[in-house]
Amino acid sequence: MSITLKTLIKFQSRFCRESSKVVSNFSTSSRDDARRDYKLVIVGGGTGGTAIANKFAKKLGKGKVAVVEPSETHYYQPMFTLVGGGIKTLSQTASPSDSLFPKGADWIKDRAAAFDATNNVVTTENGDELHYDYLVIAMGIQMNFDQIKGLTDALDHDPMVCSNYNPAYVNKTFNAINKFKEGNAIFTFPNSPIKCAGAPQKIMYLADYHFRKMGKRDKANILYNTSLPVIFGVKKYADALLEVVKDKGITTNFRTCLTEIKHDSKEAVFQNLDTGDNQTVKYEMLHAVPPMSCPDVLKKHPDLVDETGWVNVNKNTLQHQTYSNIFALGDCTNMPTSKTAAAVSAQSGILQKNLNAVMDGKAATPLYDGYTSCPLITSKGKCIMAEFGFDGPLETFPINQARESRLMYHLKKDFMPALYWMGLVKGHWNGPKVYRKLFHLGMGK
The missing domain is CATH 3.50.50.60 (FAD/NAD(P)-binding domain)
Structure with a gap:
């Protein structure tokens, strides 16, 4: 998918005007009956959970995907620094959750209260039992x-x-x-x-x-x-x-x-x-x-977390170390990389590939290199664009990104919010790896 800066900024402007008018295009669920059965349950409707829902809802079909998320407002949290710095407003960071979830998914507007990974069940605080074939944990950080x-x-x-x-x-x-x-x-x-x-x-x-x-x-x-x-x-x-x-x-x-x-x-x-x-x-x-920390509800289940209290996944495949039908991404995991939206973008694409493979009876492939990014604003109009993986810098652009740059500042301030709303949470953006190789003439990682 080709996304230009002009297109993204135009979309962002339209999105901010229209998001409050959006009528829910997917079903919401309160407690109608105690048991529900799904092909895929996603616990968490933040960046990672929303991206995965959009990647799988159409593929699996109506009523086959559930998203467990209590919040009616989705925040673009990387913009909070700019709000605190007087550059953006809080309203520019927010969108109704139901404007981002995909058509055909069930929104369980509740919190997860317990996990029974052996029997493939998530129980909500309202007492609903969500039975799944596959589970994605994307509960963020507490x-x-x-x-x-x-x-x-x-x-x-x-x-x-x-x-x-x-x-x-x-x-x-x-x-x-x-x-x-x-x-x-x-x-x-x-x-x-x-x-x-x-x-x-x-x-x-x-x-x-x-x-x-x-x-x-x-x-x-x-x-x-x-x-x-x-x-x-x-x-x-x-x-x-x-x-x-x-x-x-x-x-x-x-x-x-x-x-x-x-x-x-x-x-x-x-x-x-x-x-x-x-x-x-x-x-x-x-x-x-x-x-x-990892959310308390997850830490109550030692079979899901490691000894440090974070969801225990293979750092290269995002598949759980014990349960092959469980994957996790984002801030709640024990992957040894910074917890950022940029990391989620790369992880979401790899999780999609590996979950599809497992659904097809194949093995997950070690694809994640730990990519993440941290745009380090050093003043109004200046930014150091830190990009790195498990083994050190993974820079997209063919310049020294450790130098303060006005271009990188505007990427952070103007381009990335639009990329987030139009690309990442909609399931279309899997990080800049393709562009990194292109800009480095195929010689980049």
Whole structure:
């Protein structure tokens, strides 16, 4: 499928105008009877689940695919950084879920409460039993705001404590940037895997940009307190980002984890993960990223998750390590790559191929190379386009993508949202591998 920038931007504009008018084109289900039988059950209606539903609904036929998803609103979460940075609005990130699911699929507007993988059954909170031949788990990642003492209370009551990791709080971020006067502006990274590992520092760079624009930068002490030992997991991009923070005068504190917020006294408590020592720091503004985990309902089933608590799949095939009729993709899995929408795009195409093969009685093929991408916005109008896989950089364009680029910024800001709505969640976009080979004259990976 050929998708041009002009077509995508035109589609995005039309989509934003029309999405609220869409009438559901597939069936929704509440509890009519306790048992339902499906060829394919997809648990999770986020990026991965919606993409897989669109790939299989027409192939398998009406009433053969069910999507278990309680939320009526689907968010394009990679845009939350731009919302927090005052570049996009929250409404631009949202679409009704029923405008994205395919015709012929059943929407089970409920949560999964239990899995019986031995007997091929998913039970919902309402008590419905969904029997399946094949199961795709795409439940995303769980935000654990309550694991940082005082964080939820601070987010609810302190206008200068914010987080881009929840649509309920994302608008607070730009408000806090505008209200900032002087003192410490702290940006945190928790001691857990998270979705989009670059996002905690992207909003920091946008805050730096706005502080400079408003003439407040000399009054701001910007701190990046991260639990990680490095600024980014891929050395090529880490080296570039260390130069960015140096040029901007940002202080980086590695192996430093937020454990408590005392918003009444405007204090944050951090633990040094190497020594165990605690330090209390005053803040004027604090952007907090909560610890994250695989959803609790999955962790209750040790046959589905590994010893670290994530869905246990083969990293190259996306097939479950124990149950051959179960596949998983996205943030809930134990695949050793960053948890991003870009990763889901590549994974969705590979899952489609391998699930089709298994349905045809064939073996799954090891195809996934760990591809993911993190567009690292370093200022308004600048972006480092990090693309990498299990073994290091996997860059699409025949340039050094570790350099700040205005082109890459506009790809992130203008092109990728349209590609997401028109391509990825509709089941048409499987990542840039074909284009990567084309741009590298067939010599790329």
